[in-house]
Amino acid sequence: MTKHPHALKVVIADDEAPARSRVRDLLEDCASSFPIELVGEAGSGRELLALLGNTPADVVLLDIRMPEMDGLEAAQHLLRLPEPPSIIFTTAYDDHALKAFELHAVDYLVKPIRLRRLHDALTRARSITPLRLDILQRVAPEPRTHLSVQERGKIMLIAVTDIRYLRAELKYVTVRTAAREHLVEESLSRLEQEFSEQFVRIHRSCLVAKAHIIGFERDVLEAGESRWTVMLNGLDEKLPVSRRQQHIVKEFGRNLP
Amino acid sequence: MASINQNSAATLLPNFRNLGVMLRVLVIVTALTVCAAVLKSSNWSTLLQQWVGIAAVVQPIAIFSVVLLSLANPWLHKLEYRSAVVTIVLAELVITLLVLRFGALILEAAVENTARDVFFAVAITLTLIGYFNLRNRALSPALSEARLQALQARIRPHFLFNSINAVLSLIRAEPRRAETALEDMADLFRVLMADNRDLAPLENEVELCRQYLALEQLRLGARLQIDWHVDKMPKDALMPPLVLQPLLENAVYHGIEPSIEPGVVSVNIYHVRDQVHMVLRNPYRKDGNHHAGNKMALGNIRERLALHFDAEASLQARVGDSEYEVHITIPYVKAEE
Numbered sequence: 001m002t003k004h005p006h007a008l009k010v011v012i013a014d015d016e017a018p019a020r021s022r023v024r025d026l027l028e029d030c031a032s033s034f035p036i037e038l039v040g041e042a043g044s045g046r047e048l049l050a051l052l053g054n055t056p057a058d059v060v061l062l063d064i065r066m067p068e069m070d071g072l073e074a075a076q077h078l079l080r081l082p083e084p085p086s087i088i089f090t091t092a093y094d095d096h097a098l099k100a101f102e103l104h105a106v107d108y109l110v111k112p113i114r115l116r117r118l119h120d121a122l123t124r125a126r127s128i129t130p131l132r133l134d135i136l137q138r139v140a141p142e143p144r145t146h147l148s149v150q151e152r153g154k155i156m157l158i159a160v161t162d163i164r165y166l167r168a169e170l171k172y173v174t175v176r177t178a179a180r181e182h183l184v185e186e187s188l189s190r191l192e193q194e195f196s197e198q199f200v201r202i203h204r205s206c207l208v209a210k211a212h213i214i215g216f217e218r219d220v221l222e223a224g225e226s227r228w229t230v231m232l233n234g235l236d237e238k239l240p241v242s243r244r245q246q247h248i249v250k251e252f253g254r255n256l257p
Numbered sequence: 258m259a260s261i262n263q264n265s266a267a268t269l270l271p272n273f274r275n276l277g278v279m280l281r282v283l284v285i286v287t288a289l290t291v292c293a294a295v296l297k298s299s300n301w302s303t304l305l306q307q308w309v310g311i312a313a314v315v316q317p318i319a320i321f322s323v324v325l326l327s328l329a330n331p332w333l334h335k336l337e338y339r340s341a342v343v344t345i346v347l348a349e350l351v352i353t354l355l356v357l358r359f360g361a362l363i364l365e366a367a368v369e370n371t372a373r374d375v376f377f378a379v380a381i382t383l384t385l386i387g388y389f390n391l392r393n394r395a396l397s398p399a400l401s402e403a404r405l406q407a408l409q410a411r412i413r414p415h416f417l418f419n420s421i422n423a424v425l426s427l428i429r430a431e432p433r434r435a436e437t438a439l440e441d442m443a444d445l446f447r448v449l450m451a452d453n454r455d456l457a458p459l460e461n462e463v464e465l466c467r468q469y470l471a472l473e474q475l476r477l478g479a480r481l482q483i484d485w486h487v488d489k490m491p492k493d494a495l496m497p498p499l500v501l502q503p504l505l506e507n508a509v510y511h512g513i514e515p516s517i518e519p520g521v522v523s524v525n526i527y528h529v530r531d532q533v534h535m536v537l538r539n540p541y542r543k544d545g546n547h548h549a550g551n552k553m554a555l556g557n558i559r560e561r562l563a564l565h566f567d568a569e570a571s572l573q574a575r576v577g578d579s580e581y582e583v584h585i586t587i588p589y590v591k592a593e594e
Contacts, residue, residue: 016422017478018476019419019422067514068516068517092414092419094415111422
């Protein structure tokens with residue numbers, strides 16, 4: 001795997017060291033027919049994102065089952081990069097994901113990987129249209145564990161469990177944690193769908209984390225009107241609950257121990 | 258006991274030394290005495306009196322029978338099924354007559370109707386023998402099914418393909434380790450595909466577990482740490498095969514794989530008097546993102562333990578804050594030399 005100006009830059013992501021070394025061997029075999037450069041290896045989804053923040057790559061061979069963020073989630077973050085790499089999923093056995101992959105023509109290789117298959121996939125990688133995010137979101141069965149933002153060329157992860165609320169702005173969504181605010185380029189209604197277990201809509205443009213709600217307060221406005229506001233753990237800010245969503249105040253009271 | 262073979266007459270006869278069988282006999286006999294009392298009494302107030310009267314005769318017979326049958330158990334199982342049934346019926350007749358005779362002496366009351374009592378004794382004996390016969394017939398297909406399930410559910414395809422992949426990765430760089438790994442795999446699959454209806458020594462199961470874990474360690478490296486406490490295990494204790502291995506597979510799948518940090522799986526096997534205890538522990542994270550599949554393995558193992566040991570075996574699973582524990586207890590049945 002010599003350094004060649006037009007070499008295909010490949011990254012391997014797999015939590016099992018022998019699996020990585022196997023792919024390494026196969027890449028070396030492929031390198032005899034076209035130039036390949038192995039630019040990095042990662043043992044988890046997190047490591048992969050950290051790696052790709054500063055090392056550009058053309059292709060990622062991405063294992064689906066990994067601890068600390070699986071391949072399906074890592075791919076969703078990767079696709080938000082300005083120049084996302086081609087993603088080829090690898091898996092030993094994963095019935096559900098494979099069916100969905102077939103359906104949406106997502107590229108994947110089953111382990112043990114055959115040299116021929118890897119060779120074909122890498123040859124294709126540069127030419128085919130990249131994986132589309134919306135398709136991947138349909139394929140991934142679980143909600144993400146993190147949201148991602150790009151900051152100074154790096155992928156920054158925000159744990160979903162740290163998020164206090166999500167608020168729709170003009171083009172972005174503000175993500176508020178106890179520490180700070182981030183802007184992400186996502187749609188609030190999609191986020192609401194994905195995280196319906198953890199978040200509840202209190203307003204047309206705002207979702208709050210159920211786990212961080214510490215109480216509701218009645219706010220008196222001028223002209224004798226009043227409205228409910230929600231208080232969140234670790235924030236001074238009080239967020240108004242719209243009239244249409246007032247039933248959540250009652251539900252919250254009911255779920256108290 | 259060790260062998261549950263469908264065609265042998267011995268399988269249609271229950272193991273009279275098993276606690277579950279003894280309990281079944283006593284419970285059924287007691288239920289029948291209650292029925293008899295209900296039939297004989299005209300109203301509720303005389304029911305208890307009637308029942309005491311019947312139980313005073315029947316219970317001693319039942320208890321003597323259970324004791325005698327458990328003593329004669331090995332010998333009975335060597336007989337042909339028919340001769341065993343005839344022997345048991347004759348034994349019951351003798352016990353009944355003796356209890357009636359001595360009962361009459363002790364209670365100083367005349368036994369009213371010996372012929373009728375003898376008729377009931379024979380009828381109940383035959384009913385119970387018939388019950389156990391049907392029960393065993395009903396359970397033996399379950400046993401062969403358990404074997405099938407063992408094949409299907411035991412080994413996760415995920416494990417098989419990842420292991421093959423790991424072995425492939427070794428072939429170029431470390432051919433010797435690859436050889437050992439393939440040998441371990443061969444042994445593992447030999448057991449998986451064998452007829453697993455017979456009990457096997459604990460020693461074999463532990464060896465199988467070691468081979469299995471060696472394969473897992475190949476892929477997971479330092480992430481998988483194993484803590485063996487088996488120095489005091491009774492090596493010759495008999496148990497159904499593939500009880501510990503699938504549990505360890507669960508432990509690795511749910512306890513080790515979801516984390517990048519090293520985790521410890523501990524295996525603790527010991528015996529207290531005539532019971533063998535097997536305790537497996539693995540780390541457990543509530544937020545772990547994979548689940549399911551686990552209950553099926555536990556259900557399958559429980560079923561097989563019950564088929565072999567009835568009420569004398571138990572399997573308990575406990576989820577702690579950061580730990581998952583499975584505790585199996587089986588009777589200490591030694592392998593014959």
